[in-house]
Amino acid sequence: MKGKEDIKRKESFEIGIESSKYFHIRLDMHVHSQYSRDSVVPIDSIVQAWEQKRLYSIVCDHDTIEGSKRTCQRIRERSPETPEVLAEEITTADGELIGLFLNEEVPPGLGAEETVDIVHAQGGLVLVPHPFCRYRSRAIRREVLVRLLDRLDIIEGYNARNVTDEDNYPAIEFAESNGLPISVGSDAHIPMEIAKVWMEVPLFETPQDLLARMKGARVCFRRSSNAVHIFTKMVKMMRKHVT
Numbered sequence: 001m002k003g004k005e006d007i008k009r010k011e012s013f014e015i016g017i018e019s020s021k022y023f024h025i026r027l028d029m030h031v032h033s034q035y036s037r038d039s040v041v042p043i044d045s046i047v048q049a050w051e052q053k054r055l056y057s058i059v060c061d062h063d064t065i066e067g068s069k070r071t072c073q074r075i076r077e078r079s080p081e082t083p084e085v086l087a088e089e090i091t092t093a094d095g096e097l098i099g100l101f102l103n104e105e106v107p108p109g110l111g112a113e114e115t116v117d118i119v120h121a122q123g124g125l126v127l128v129p130h131p132f133c134r135y136r137s138r139a140i141r142r143e144v145l146v147r148l149l150d151r152l153d154i155i156e157g158y159n160a161r162n163v164t165d166e167d168n169y170p171a172i173e174f175a176e177s178n179g180l181p182i183s184v185g186s187d188a189h190i191p192m193e194i195a196k197v198w199m200e201v202p203l204f205e206t207p208q209d210l211l212a213r214m215k216g217a218r219v220c221f222r223r224s225s226n227a228v229h230i231f232t233k234m235v236k237m238m239r240k241h242v243t
């Protein structure tokens with residue numbers, strides 16, 4: 001027999017997601033798995049969020065697509081209709097960029113322009129994570145963004161790990177004033193950050209499909225506690241000493 005919690009979950013799933021004529025999913029467009037050097041999120045937790053909440057996490061680990069491959073494979077074994085979105089948060093010489101719908105890993109350390117070329121040559125999309133965040137040394141600089149403007153596909157308008165929402169507003173303004181779609185991302189590095197933010201979109205197949213469906217998406221977001229940054233620092237330190 002099903003427990004009370006299972007029934008509650010099922011009800012909210014049916015009301016929230018299947019009430020529309022399209023089949024919707026909840027998308028978190030920036031999640032790190034255990035394949036990132038500074039994350040401890042097991043792929044099991046990401047798959048569980050899919051099974052329980054229809055939350056599709058786009059895994060974009062630092063400079064590797066391994067976690068993304070494994071996550072997509074596990075989710076698609078359960079739900080073959082879901083698209084494969086291989087992604088990577090790429091460390092460029094000018095700051096971080098996320099490539100979506102990749103076929104192959106993009107090497108780190110190249111200039112932002114060259115990195116964008118490689119992502120687009122694979123048929124992928126370029127998403128700018130946490131632009132204008134004042135507390136991250138690897139956020140891309142405004143002058144680089146302006147230089148790349150007509151080649152960017154998505155701006156992360158809400159990053160749940162930004163220390164203050166004051167750092168999210170300029171990203172939203174920048175996207176709006178330049179007619180670019182806005183994404184939301186938990187930037188999860190710890191399992192408790194999963195499902196902090198999502199946008200509800202009809203199921204998509206291609207990159208262009210996704211861009212079209214992001215317009216007018218219903219969005220849910222909550223900022224993570226600043227304590228998550230202390231935890232991440234600890235993980236980095238511990239891994240440094242172990243390896």
Ligand SMILES: [Zn+2]
Nearest residue numbers: 030089129187
């Ligand atoms: Zn990230």
